[in-house]
Amino acid sequence: MKVFKFGGASLETIERIQQVGKIIQSFPDDKLLVVISAMGKTTNELEKVAQNYFMRKREIAAQLLYNIEQQHIQTAENLLGTREHPLFVQLQQFFTEAEWTLGEKPTRNYDYYYDQLVGLGELLSTAIVSAYFNQAGIVNSWVDVRDVFRTDDNFRDANINWEITELQVNQKVMPLFNAVNIVIAQGFIGSTDQNESVTLGREGSDFSAAVFANLLNADSQTIWKDVEGLKNADPKLFADTINIPEIAYGEVIEMAYYGAQVIHPKTIKPLQNKQIPLYVKCFLDKDLPGTVIRQDADNRKLPPLIVLKKNQVLISITSRDFSFITEDRISDIYEIFHDKKIKINLTQNAAITFSCCIDNNPEKIELLIKALHEGFKISYNEGLELLTVRHYKNGLLEELTKGRKVLLEQRSDNTVQLVMKLPPQ
Numbered sequence: 405m406k407v408f409k410f411g412g413a414s415l416e417t418i419e420r421i422q423q424v425g426k427i428i429q430s431f432p433d434d435k436l437l438v439v440i441s442a443m444g445k446t447t448n449e450l451e452k453v454a455q456n457y458f459m460r461k462r463e464i465a466a467q468l469l470y471n472i473e474q475q476h477i478q479t480a481e482n483l484l485g486t487r488e489h490p491l492f493v494q495l496q497q498f499f500t501e502a503e504w505t506l507g508e509k510p511t512r513n514y515d516y517y518y519d520q521l522v523g524l525g526e527l528l529s530t531a532i533v534s535a536y537f538n539q540a541g542i543v544n545s546w547v548d549v550r551d552v553f554r555t556d557d558n559f560r561d562a563n564i565n566w567e568i569t570e571l572q573v574n575q576k577v578m579p580l581f582n583a584v585n586i587v588i589a590q591g592f593i594g595s596t597d598q599n600e601s602v603t604l605g606r607e608g609s610d611f612s613a614a615v616f617a618n619l620l621n622a623d624s625q626t627i628w629k630d631v632e633g634l635k636n637a638d639p640k641l642f643a644d645t646i647n648i649p650e651i652a653y654g655e656v657i658e659m660a661y662y663g664a665q666v667i668h669p670k671t672i673k674p675l676q677n678k679q680i681p682l683y684v685k686c687f688l689d690k691d692l693p694g695t696v697i698r699q700d701a702d703n704r705k706l707p708p709l710i711v712l713k714k715n716q717v718l719i720s721i722t723s724r725d726f727s728f729i730t731e732d733r734i735s736d737i738y739e740i741f742h743d744k745k746i747k748i749n750l751t752q753n754a755a756i757t758f759s760c761c762i763d764n765n766p767e768k769i770e771l772l773i774k775a776l777h778e779g780f781k782i783s784y785n786e787g788l789e790l791l792t793v794r795h796y797k798n799g800l801l802e803e804l805t806k807g808r809k810v811l812l813e814q815r816s817d818n819t820v821q822l823v824m825k826l827p828p829q
């Protein structure tokens with residue numbers, strides 16, 4: 405058994421969807437669980453539907469949803485060559501459900517409605533691809549992953565209930581492979597025990613695939629992307645990047661956690677736990693070598709790994725009464741961050757000040773400051789970058805920090821992290 409994941413870019417055009425079919429057909433001897441995310445930028449479009457709905461701009465929301473509907477119906481028709489197909493009834497049902505949501509007055513919080521609306525992209529893409537493949541002779545079964553992935557109700561970042569999900573994979577997914585070699589499922593979504601839809605966090609389909617790989621005890625997982633494989637830095641941000649043929653789980657989980665966009669950070673654990681290798685391959689040319697991520701990859705040959713996380717804020721939290729910020733107060737501070745669902749990227753301590761670098765999310769930061777205000781004086785600095793370099797070399801750091809002011813620096817023999825400010829434009 406192999407698990408494949410195809411992202412939005414691989415479904416952006418008819419030709420690309422056909423190319424995905426060719427890739428799948430080149431594995432005739434394998435059982436494949438194929439995880440698919442929403443087509444192109446559909447998730448961003450659906451986010452706009454959710455935002456407008458929640459701001460009571462229901463007409464705009466309905467219009468945006470209608471545009472998404474038309475695009476998908478057109479894509480489906482282009483692929484199938486007809487509108488006379490049960491697929492169109494299935495698509496209609498998905499849209500009717502979404503329209504019902506838009507017809508309700510919002511009484512719950514935004515994250516709940518976001519999840520009821522935004523997961524639609526994956527339902528549409530998988531239904532279309534599955535129907536097209538079956539018509540093209542790539543025989544497959546489609547599953548609604550919401551009947552399989554059980555989660556808690558932490559909307560927009562739901563946590564998998566592994567026990568129940570494992571049971572459902574065994575009961576509902578495994579038997580499908582008795583009849584077909586290919587099963588197609590949505591990435592990114594799941595459902596609570598109340599049958600409410602959830603999402604697993606933006607770009608979460610890599611993780612969905614890893615959950616399947618773990619529970620199906622797959623031989624491998626492959627993420628098919630529009631790039632050659634993993635590089636030592638994001639080629640959109642840095643010149644002269646280097647391809648990485650093999651790399652250990654531990655390196656990738658750190659790079660992803662600190663902002664490398666290639667793989668969702670939650671993807672590594674389920675694979676590492678069962679020692680399942682992860683391949684990153686290019687769907688545009690499947691014969692390119694790509695990257696393999698596994699336990700005992702040789703890290704000695706690695707180039708410096710560079711990750712830049714933009715739009716960071718450095719917050720300094722200082723006790724008003726000059727009491728030390730030691731373990732007990734730090735644990736109070738952490739509890740507040742946890743409560744506001746703010747992830748801390750880097751911390752530094754002084755006698756009466758705790759500083760930390762976080763992603764800039766103005767709404768969350770406002771709530772954080774309110775919660776901390778009584779005991780602490782807060783100051784913060786926005787518009788920063790967090791640079792992480794593993795296996796660094798000194799000359800390189802000078803180059804990467806050129807023209808920037810370093811506000812905070814942490815260094816071990818192996819890794820450097822810098823919070824930097826850009827010069828005023």
Ligand code: ASP
Pocket residue numbers: 411412441442447448525591592605606607608609610
């Ligand atoms: N479609 C979702 C997103 O764009 C999930 C994914 O792509 O992995 O965030």
Ligand code: MG
Pocket residue numbers: 411412441442444447607
């Ligand atoms: Mg996507």
